[in-house]
Amino acid sequence: MIAELRSQFAGADFVEVTAAIPAAEYERIAAEVTAALDAHAQRRDVRIAATGESPRRYRIIGRDTLAAACPATAAFYRSVPLLSLLSEIAGEPLVPVPYAPEELIATRLEAAGDTHGWHWDDYGFALVWVLRAPPASDGAALEFVTGVPWCKAEPRLDAILADREPVRTHL
Numbered sequence: 001m002i003a004e005l006r007s008q009f010a011g012a013d014f015v016e017v018t019a020a021i022p023a024a025e026y027e028r029i030a031a032e033v034t035a036a037l038d039a040h041a042q043r044r045d046v047r048i049a050a051t052g053e054s055p056r057r058y059r060i061i062g063r064d065t066l067a068a069a070c071p072a073t074a075a076f077y078r079s080v081p082l083l084s085l086l087s088e089i090a091g092e093p094l095v096p097v098p099y100a101p102e103e104l105i106a107t108r109l110e111a112a113g114d115t116h117g118w119h120w121d122d123y124g125f126a127l128v129w130v131l132r133a134p135p136a137s138d139g140a141a142l143e144f145v146t147g148v149p150w151c152k153a154e155p156r157l158d159a160i161l162a163d164r165e166p167v168r169t170h171l
Helices: 002-012 023-040 063-069 071-077 080-090 157-163
Strands: 042-048 054-061 106-108 142-144 167-169
Touching: 002 080, 023 054, 023 063, 023 071, 023 106, 054 063, 063 071
Parallel strands: none
Antiparallel strands: 042 054, 054 106, 142 167
């Protein structure tokens, strides 16, 4: 299974790793994060200047609240087995996010028009958990562009999108 995931990742810069996570662990994390979102999430509706005023409309839990409310999730995220699995799939050593406020966050897109907005990830790899999503026919999708360096001073999003088709996947 790992060899197949590594091959998929090498070809697409994306791979769904759900099948490699024990089902009981996945369900425990999903329940824990869902309960935390229900209890602690705060609504955000802002535009981000650094990404051309792209919108962010969602409910969010920051790192400290999420780590306190979701100890199993935080422990699993930091676990050697998960990091080893992801490193094996990536084909190189990976490390946890070095900037604590971005180490763990949880967002919930819950209303028509909610979005995480386009943005650049600041790191070479991202682990995104999609715990539940509506059907693709209702607009639920993860979109990304691969192989583009992030330049905060001059993002050139229009030029990049004119040159590259975003990959769109439903999880």
